[in-house]
Amino acid sequence: MARSNVQRKPETIAPVSHTPPLLPADSDDSLLTQHLLRYLKSDDIAHVMEAYRYSAAAHEGQMRKSGEPYISHPVTVACILAELHLDPQALMAALLHDVMEDTGTTHANLSARFGKTVAELVDGVSKLDKIEFQTATHAQAENFRKMLLAMSQDVRVILIKLADRLHNMRTIEVMSPEKRVRIARETLDIYAPIANRLGLNRIYQELEDLSFEQVYPMRQRVLLRSVKAARGNRKEVVGKTLEAMREHLAKSGVVAEVSGREKHLYSIYKKMQERVGTFSQVFDIYGFRVIVPDTASCYAALGVLHALYKPIPGKIKDYIAMPKANGYQSLHTTLFGPFGTPIEVQIRSQDMHNIAEAGVASHWLYKTSDADLSILQQQTHQWLQRLLEIQSESSDSVEFLEHFKVDLFPDEVYVFTPKGKILPLPKGSTAVDFAYAVHTDIGNRCVAVKINHELAPLRSELHNGDHVEIVTAAHAKPNPVWLNYVVTGKARSHIRHCLKIMQSERRVGTSLSANTG
Numbered sequence: 001m002a003r004s005n006v007q008r009k010p011e012t013i014a015p016v017s018h019t020p021p022l023l024p025a026d027s028d029d030s031l032l033t034q035h036l037l038r039y040l041k042s043d044d045i046a047h048v049m050e051a052y053r054y055s056a057a058a059h060e061g062q063m064r065k066s067g068e069p070y071i072s073h074p075v076t077v078a079c080i081l082a083e084l085h086l087d088p089q090a091l092m093a094a095l096l097h098d099v100m101e102d103t104g105t106t107h108a109n110l111s112a113r114f115g116k117t118v119a120e121l122v123d124g125v126s127k128l129d130k131i132e133f134q135t136a137t138h139a140q141a142e143n144f145r146k147m148l149l150a151m152s153q154d155v156r157v158i159l160i161k162l163a164d165r166l167h168n169m170r171t172i173e174v175m176s177p178e179k180r181v182r183i184a185r186e187t188l189d190i191y192a193p194i195a196n197r198l199g200l201n202r203i204y205q206e207l208e209d210l211s212f213e214q215v216y217p218m219r220q221r222v223l224l225r226s227v228k229a230a231r232g233n234r235k236e237v238v239g240k241t242l243e244a245m246r247e248h249l250a251k252s253g254v255v256a257e258v259s260g261r262e263k264h265l266y267s268i269y270k271k272m273q274e275r276v277g278t279f280s281q282v283f284d285i286y287g288f289r290v291i292v293p294d295t296a297s298c299y300a301a302l303g304v305l306h307a308l309y310k311p312i313p314g315k316i317k318d319y320i321a322m323p324k325a326n327g328y329q330s331l332h333t334t335l336f337g338p339f340g341t342p343i344e345v346q347i348r349s350q351d352m353h354n355i356a357e358a359g360v361a362s363h364w365l366y367k368t369s370d371a372d373l374s375i376l377q378q379q380t381h382q383w384l385q386r387l388l389e390i391q392s393e394s395s396d397s398v399e400f401l402e403h404f405k406v407d408l409f410p411d412e413v414y415v416f417t418p419k420g421k422i423l424p425l426p427k428g429s430t431a432v433d434f435a436y437a438v439h440t441d442i443g444n445r446c447v448a449v450k451i452n453h454e455l456a457p458l459r460s461e462l463h464n465g466d467h468v469e470i471v472t473a474a475h476a477k478p479n480p481v482w483l484n485y486v487v488t489g490k491a492r493s494h495i496r497h498c499l500k501i502m503q504s505e506r507r508v509g510t511s512l513s514a515n516t517g
């Protein structure tokens with residue numbers, strides 16, 4: 001397995017993506033039981049194990065490409081979901097998720113034996129399974145739509161599908177090279193963003209790292225080597241900081257668990273791609289996580305850490321008072337650590353941490369009685385509701401995909417050109433950014449803008465779904481003031497370039513004529 005070359009060191013830095021060892025083929029049921037015993041009541045364990053036996057019998061004699069008995073696959077999928085503490089129905093459906101496709105079992109069989117909900121979940125996953133993503137934009141958009149439909153009926157369908165994909169990615173080595181790249185691409189394009197948007201952090205990161213290895217094997221290897229080398233140099237800073245933070249929190253009477261955390265490989269790669277910086281600029285950001293018993297302790301811990309290291313102004317974010325759309329709550333701050341290195345700290349309660357790890361799956365967490373969860377539920381419901389509304393409004397799949405992207409990629413805004421084309425821009429983009437994104441000449445000659453058919457200032461920030469029309473004049477020139485509000489590199493560099501030319505023209509003009517000035 002290629003994963004085995006990823007050395008993971010458990011000491012101070014906790015790796016973000018965890019790859020459990022592959023199961024020995026003969027221990028499927030005991031492994032499953034171990035997972036279930038951690039949080040389910042005995043009645044429920046019995047139900048889940050009944051689904052296991054049914055599935056094992058149905059898949060009897062079938063093998064995976066790797067040569068293992070087929071049942072090892074649904075069992076791992078169920079275990080991934082059990083790690084999230086999903087409810088028994090979801091686990092049963094996970095165990096049965098391939099029986100309709102691969103064996104003669106019908107919806108009616110499952111419904112009679114395990115109840116309507118489990119049968120419907122299996123049905124939903126089977127339908128998603130049939131979707132082979134294609135390169136054509138249209139097919140992809142259609143698939144997105146189907147996935148959403150499945151999801152809106154019951155998000156557990158998509159959770160099972162994500163766990164299914166995760167296991168398939170972990171065992172992708174047995175596939176042909178072409179198939180590996182195709183599946184990994186699809187995972188990067190579709191499944192990882194969905195996992196991210198649903199707040200399933202660990203699944204999201206592992207999906208990305210596994211896909212990265214397949215899609216860009218060379219870059220992955222080089223980056224992995226650099227990370228390993230750099231990790232050694234970080235040890236001192238990490239160790240010192242951990243020690244100081246633990247000591248000060250304890251002295252102030254704040255009960256806290258402090259750990260170091262590391263960005264996952266693909267996120268370092270993406271940051272570098274976005275030209276946020278070189279490897280060392282991206283990697284040399286130290287991350288720490290502080291977990292405390294309750295909300296009040298979060299603010300207390302923040303106070304203690306701000307007294308220990310100076311906070312960097314403007315970097316404090318209170319996601320407790322204002323949770324993210326997917327329910328995520330934490331305090332974020334960046335401090336000047338020892339040796340002046342910036343360190344990022346996330347502070348959250350244990351409950352918030354569970355939600356951060358399980359994301360939307362927290363809906364189906366087994367026996368929860370937490371008030372925080374109902375807020376999360378409402379928010380997720382609203383999110384799905386909004387997506388559904390968008391879906392019923394748009395008849396065109398491509399358009400729908402673009403709408404869906406709006407929610408999957410919250411750092412971007414999607415606006416329409418006069419011809420109805422959709423243009424993605426970074427969040428905060430203005431009409432001038434839009435003009436340059438359409439064409440350099442349009443940028444250089446723009447004088448006014450109509451947003452949703454009304455004249456607006458060129459500095460106006462654009463919002464999702466805005467209809468943007470740039471008014472140009474043949475002899476117009478860029479205005480230096482634009483540099484104060486454009487956010488895209490393209491706009492900035494073209495404006496600078498144009499201003500330079502204008503300046504040198506002016507200089508030539510002055511030397512030719514004494515009147516100019």
Ligand code: MN
Nearest residue numbers: 073097098164
């Ligand atoms: Mn499967």
